[in-house]
Amino acid sequence: MIETARESIRVLFYMFTEDKAGTRVLQALTEAARRGVAVRLLLDEFGCGAIRPGFLEPLRDAGGTYSVFHPTLSRRYLIRNHQKMVVADGSRAIIGGANINEHYLTDEGPKHWRDLWLAVDGPAVEKLADYFDDIENWTVHPKPLVKKLRRIIARHSRGSGxxxxxxxxxxxxxxxxxxxxxxxxxxxxxxxxxxxxxxxxxxxxxxxxxxxxxxxxxxxxxxxxxxxxxxxxxxxxxxxxxxxxxxxxxxxxxxxxxxxxxxxxxxxxxxxxxxxxxxxxxxxxxxxxxxxxxxxxxxxxxxxxxxxxxxxxxxxxxxxxxxxxxxxxxxxxxxxxxxxxxxxxxxxxxxxx
CATH class of the missing domain: 3.30.870.10 (Endonuclease Chain A)
Structure with a gap:
């Protein structure tokens, strides 16, 4: 999905580890940014706490962006961004439960996880892309108020059908x-x-x-x-x-x-x-x-x-x-x-x- 993206890639994960799988995905994102794709990565600090400083810098150097959902000493401290999604060109998506980690992204070995992802395309993906944008903007805001986060959740959950x-x-x-x-x-x-x-x-x-x-x-x-x-x-x-x-x-x-x-x-x-x-x-x-x-x-x-x-x-x-x-x-x-x-x-x- 990353390799075939032409315009944009939005990636949000709770866990993104510095192993073979994480390195491979990061390289694909970096290469996409180099060819002019707008790449944006959003991670949770607790889930990605093991990443060493500088691991994600090649993405930024290539023109992509990354941001991290940080806890603060407030009500927000208990909140985790536990979501998982990849959105390509605003028209294709993967959602589900697995993280970016070599034991999640394999069906073999004694440490592998059983999990489920779903590929989605069509108009519903555009709505997911809009939601990502609002969550990312809230995350990087200097004063990310919880009440504003609640409004985002409510606004993007109004769809029916x-x-x-x-x-x-x-x-x-x-x-x-x-x-x-x-x-x-x-x-x-x-x-x-x-x-x-x-x-x-x-x-x-x-x-x-x-x-x-x-x-x-x-x-x-x-x-x-x-x-x-x-x-x-x-x-x-x-x-x-x-x-x-x-x-x-x-x-x-x-x-x-x-x-x-x-x-x-x-x-x-x-x-x-x-x-x-x-x-x-x-x-x-x-x-x-x-x-x-x-x-x-x-x-x-x-x-x-x-x-x-x-x-x-x-x-x-x-x-x-x-x-x-x-x-x-x-x-x-x-x-x-x-x-x-x-x-x-x-x-x-x-x-x-």
Whole structure:
């Protein structure tokens, strides 16, 4: 996509590492800038904290630009720009959950991640490009007020129809993507949640369980492997309430799991948001909602394939595992991941069982 861009490239990632994959992507961006393409790179400081000073300078030297979402000692300190997107020429895009890192951008090796991207083209991409511009302008502003960020999120989430963008951020009420996914869950007869990080509120757990309780089918596919064992333990803390309400729970086995995909009847949500407190109510996240029966069937087939590579956590299996010690660790992990940043909880080792 970068190599074929003729006019512009907009790139936004939470994590962009200085490894083979990051170096290759940076070289492609730099070469694009040299041939006259307007290249703009936007990164999150927490996610890209391991990059050495000067790594990105070749892009700037070639005529491109890069900016970094910095935390400040204010309410903004807790916010992370967790979004992932590439927009070429304002008409083609890639969105999803993967970062620019050699273990994300491969399907091989013991450390590789399982993730999902979606290629998008057409009029919807122009709207995404406009959103990028506003987020970038807000990031580089000398006084980036949170209230202005909220207005950007709300303004770009107003679209309707079969294809619509829904963004989320530090908004206490009427947060666009959480409001939309709740609406879809409350009316759903079939619900598939594929989420690497899953630790929503009790109210959200009740809504998910309600799909099964009113005669529908609800499934959760989540991680058994990660670089953040606290998030796995936090997810397991929710199993008891879900299983009691008839939700089927699966843990993906072959690789570390990082996918974010949600299907409620014929509505499909794909993007950067996990199903946890930070993604639902605090981080900057982007999701594309596609309402189309054929596309929903195709993505449900994809979920079936993930389930074929998963172990089902039945009520009996969960009961056998849920010792007092484990439940205590699960509860503590759930508390930590709903209050701390991913980069902090990743360093906490409570052990995984």
């Amino acid at each position: 079969p294809i619509a963008w829904r963004f989320s951020g530090p908004i206490a009420r009427s947060n666009p993507w959480p409001v939309q996914i709740v609406k879809d869950i409350l009316s759903a007869k079939r619900l598939d949640i594929v989420a690497a990080y899953f630790s929503p509120s009790n109210a959200m757990l009740r809504r998910i369980g309600g799909v099964s309780e009113r005669g529908g089918e609800a499934r959760l596919v989540t991680a058994s492997k990660s670089d953040n064992n606290a998030t796995i333990a936090a997810t397991r803390f929710t199993y008891g309430r879900l299983l009691k309400r008839g939700v089927r729970v699966f843990e993906y086995q072959p690789a570390k799991f990082h996918t974010k995909l949600y299907i409620a009847d014929d509505a499909v949500h794909i993007g950067s948001a996990n199903f946890d407190f930070r993604s639902l109510y605090l981080n900057l996240e982007m999701m594309l909602r596609v309402e189309d029966a054929q596309f929903a069937r195709a993505m449900r087939d994809y979920v079936d394939g993930e389930i074929a590579n998963s172990i089902e956590i039945t009520p009996a299996i969960h009961k056998a595992k849920a010792t007092l010690w484990r439940k205590t660790k699960w509860a503590l992990s759930n508390f930590l991941v709903t209050t701390m940043d991913y980069t902090v909880t990743r360093r906490i080792n409570l052990g995984q069982e």
